[in-house]
Amino acid sequence: MHGDELLDFDIIKEDFPILGIKSHGKPFVYLDSAATSQKPKQVINAISDYYSTYNANINRGVYEISERATDAYINSKMKVAGFINAKGIEEIVYVRNATEAINLVALTWGDQNIKSGDHILISEMEHHSNIVPWQLLAKRKGAVLDYVKLSNDRATLDMASLKENLENRPKLVSITHVSNVLGTINDVKRITRMAHKNGAAVLIDGAQSAPHMKVDVSDIDCEFFAFSGHKMLGPTGIGVLYGKEAALDSMPPLFGGGDMIKAVDKQSATWNDLPWKFEAGTSNIEGGIGLGVAVDYLNSIGMDRIEAHESELTEYALRELSDFDGINVFGPGVKDLRVKTGVISFAIKGVHPHDIATIFDNEGVAIRAGHHCAMPLVVSLAPEKAVSRMSFYIYNGKTDIDRAIGAIKTVRRIFKLD
Amino acid sequence: MDSDIYADELIEQYEHPHNKGTIDKPDGEMHRDNPLCGDDITVYFLSDGDVIRDVKFSGSGCVISMSTASKLTDFVKGKALGEIEGMGVKDVIGLIGLDPGPARLKCATLSLRALKEAVFVYEHKVVDAETKKL
Numbered sequence: 001m002h003g004d005e006l007l008d009f010d011i012i013k014e015d016f017p018i019l020g021i022k023s024h025g026k027p028f029v030y031l032d033s034a035a036t037s038q039k040p041k042q043v044i045n046a047i048s049d050y051y052s053t054y055n056a057n058i059n060r061g062v063y064e065i066s067e068r069a070t071d072a073y074i075n076s077k078m079k080v081a082g083f084i085n086a087k088g089i090e091e092i093v094y095v096r097n098a099t100e101a102i103n104l105v106a107l108t109w110g111d112q113n114i115k116s117g118d119h120i121l122i123s124e125m126e127h128h129s130n131i132v133p134w135q136l137l138a139k140r141k142g143a144v145l146d147y148v149k150l151s152n153d154r155a156t157l158d159m160a161s162l163k164e165n166l167e168n169r170p171k172l173v174s175i176t177h178v179s180n181v182l183g184t185i186n187d188v189k190r191i192t193r194m195a196h197k198n199g200a201a202v203l204i205d206g207a208q209s210a211p212h213m214k215v216d217v218s219d220i221d222c223e224f225f226a227f228s229g230h231k232m233l234g235p236t237g238i239g240v241l242y243g244k245e246a247a248l249d250s251m252p253p254l255f256g257g258g259d260m261i262k263a264v265d266k267q268s269a270t271w272n273d274l275p276w277k278f279e280a281g282t283s284n285i286e287g288g289i290g291l292g293v294a295v296d297y298l299n300s301i302g303m304d305r306i307e308a309h310e311s312e313l314t315e316y317a318l319r320e321l322s323d324f325d326g327i328n329v330f331g332p333g334v335k336d337l338r339v340k341t342g343v344i345s346f347a348i349k350g351v352h353p354h355d356i357a358t359i360f361d362n363e364g365v366a367i368r369a370g371h372h373c374a375m376p377l378v379v380s381l382a383p384e385k386a387v388s389r390m391s392f393y394i395y396n397g398k399t400d401i402d403r404a405i406g407a408i409k410t411v412r413r414i415f416k417l418d
Numbered sequence: 419m420d421s422d423i424y425a426d427e428l429i430e431q432y433e434h435p436h437n438k439g440t441i442d443k444p445d446g447e448m449h450r451d452n453p454l455c456g457d458d459i460t461v462y463f464l465s466d467g468d469v470i471r472d473v474k475f476s477g478s479g480c481v482i483s484m485s486t487a488s489k490l491t492d493f494v495k496g497k498a499l500g501e502i503e504g505m506g507v508k509d510v511i512g513l514i515g516l517d518p519g520p521a522r523l524k525c526a527t528l529s530l531r532a533l534k535e536a537v538f539v540y541e542h543k544v545v546d547a548e549t550k551k552l
Contacts, residue, residue, distance in 0.1 A: 352479055353455075354455045354479075354522070355423075355424070355481050358423060358424075358522065369455065370455050371453065371456065383478070385453070385456040386456030414424045416429075
C-alpha cells in the first residue's frame with residue numbers, strides 16, 4: 001500500500017478523510033488519538049460495503065451472504081489473534097471495548113477466584129477502567145485493593161513497591177501496558193514474571209499499547225490482555241479480551257443467550273466453545289469486520305515503523321516544548337523515549353488546562369484537557385486536578401506539532417506570559 | 419464559541435478577581451467542583467435579613483469559571499435572597515456578555531450553582547431542580 005521507502009505520512013494522511021476538514025476555519029489538526037483514533041477510508045468503506053452487499057447474521061444462515069459475513073467476522077478474529085500473537089481465535093473474545101473486557105474478567109474470573117481478604121494489585125497510573133471494576137469486585141467480596149506506587153520521578157512504576165506488594169500474595173495483578181496520561185511503557189513481561197512467581201494471575205490493559213507498538217501476548221505470558229478497536233483505527237463498539245485458553249475455559253459465561261450455548265433444555269444449558277461462550281446474542285458484526293481491516297492497515301505499515309515514527313514525533317515535540325519557560329511536561333522525558341509513547345501531558349504555569357484546550361481549539365488543533373479518566377494519577381500530578389494532553393498517531397507529522405506550538409504561543413500571548 | 423472568552427476584560431477579571439477570599443463564620447457556604455475539568459469553587463455569604471450583605475469566593479479554575487465568579491459576586495451584593503433563587507443560565511451569560519458554548523457552560527455556571535445552593539440551605543429550602551442542572 002505504501003511502498004518500501006521511508007514512510008510518507010502525507011500519503012497516509014490522505015487515507016483519513018476527516019483530516020481534510022477545517023475547524024474554526026483552519027485546517028484541522030487532530031492530536032487526541034489517545035482518546036480515539038481517526039479512521040482510514042479502508043475501514044469506513046469496509047463497514048459500508050458490509051451493509052451494502054452482504055449484511056446478514058452470522059454463524060447460522062446457510063445462504064451465500066450469511067456465509068460471507070461469517071467468514072469476514074471469523075477472519076477478523078484470526079487477524080487480531082495474529083496481531084497480538086495469540087494461539088488462535090479461541091483466545092479472542094470480542095467485547096465493546098477495553099473497559100468491558102476488564103469488567104468481564106472481574107465479573108467472571110474475579111467472582112470465581114477472589115475471596116474475602118484476598119488482595120488485588122493495580123497501580124497508581126491506571127485509567128478508571130482498570131480501577132473501578134476492581135473496587136466493585138473488592139467491595140462485593142471483601143477483598144483488598146492495593147496500589148503499586150509511582151517512582152519519585154512521577155513517570156514510572158516503582159519496582160520496589162511492586163515487590164513489596166507482591167509479598168501480600170495478590171490473586172490478581174492488573175496493570176496498564178502504557179499510561180494514557182504519562183505515555184509510560186511499563187515492562188509488562190517482567191511484571192508478569194514477578195507476579196507469576198508470587199502466584200498471581202495477570203491482566204494487562206493494552207488500550208494504549210496495542211495501537212502503537214508490537215504486542216506479543218505469548219511473550220508477555222499474561223492471562224488476560226484487554227484493548228479497544230476504536231483507538232487503533234477501528235470503529236467504536238468493538239474491543240478485545242484476549243485470554244489464555246485455560247483461563248477462559250475455567251470461567252463461567254457472563255451473559256446468557258443465543259450463540260453462547262451448544263444446547264438448551266428447560267432447566268439448563270451447555271456452553272458453546274471458546275470464544276463464543278462469551279459472545280451472547282448477535283455480535284457487533286460491522287465492528288468485527290472494521291477492526292479486521294484496521295489490523296490489515298496497521299500491518300501494511302508495520303508496527304515497528306509506527307513506533308519509530310511516533311517516537312520521532314515525541315522527541316520533536318518534547319524538544320520544542322522545552323524551549324518555553326513555565327511549561328511542565330509529565331512522564332518520561334526526552335532521554336527516556338525507549339519507555340514513552342506519543343502521549344504528552346503538560347501544564348502551563350498560570351493557565352488552567354481547559355483554557356489551553358479551548359485556545360488550541362480556536363486554532364483548529366484538537367487536544368484534550370481534564371483528568372483523562374485517571375483521577376488518582378492526575379490529582380497527584382497537578383494541583384488543578386487536570387492536565388492538557390496531546391497524543392500522536394500514524395497520520396500526524398511535524399507540521400501538526402508546529403501548529404500545536406503555535407497555539408502555545410497564542411496561550412502565552414493571551415495570558416501575557418512572554 | 420470563539421476567542422471572545424479570552425478578550426481582555428475576562429482575562430483582567432481572571433488575573434485580578436473581585437471578592438476572592440473567605441468569610442469567617444459566614445451565614446451560608448457551599449463548595450462545588452467540576453471533576454471533569456478541575457474547576458473548584460467555594461462561595462461564602464453574610465446576609466442582612468433577606469439581603470446579601472457580603473459575598474466572597476475561593477478556589478481555582480479556568481478563565482470562565484473564575485471571571486464569572488468575580489462578576490457574579492459583584493452583582494449579587496445587596497440583592498435579595500429571593501432574587502438569587504430565581505437566577506439561571508441566562509443571567510450568567512448576561513453577566514459575562516457571551517455564551518461560552520455547551521462544552522464550557524458548566525464552567526460558567528459553577529459559581530452560581532454554589533451560591534444558589536448556599537442560599538437554599540440557609541433558608542432551609544430544598545434545592546430546586548433548575549439549580550441542580552446548572
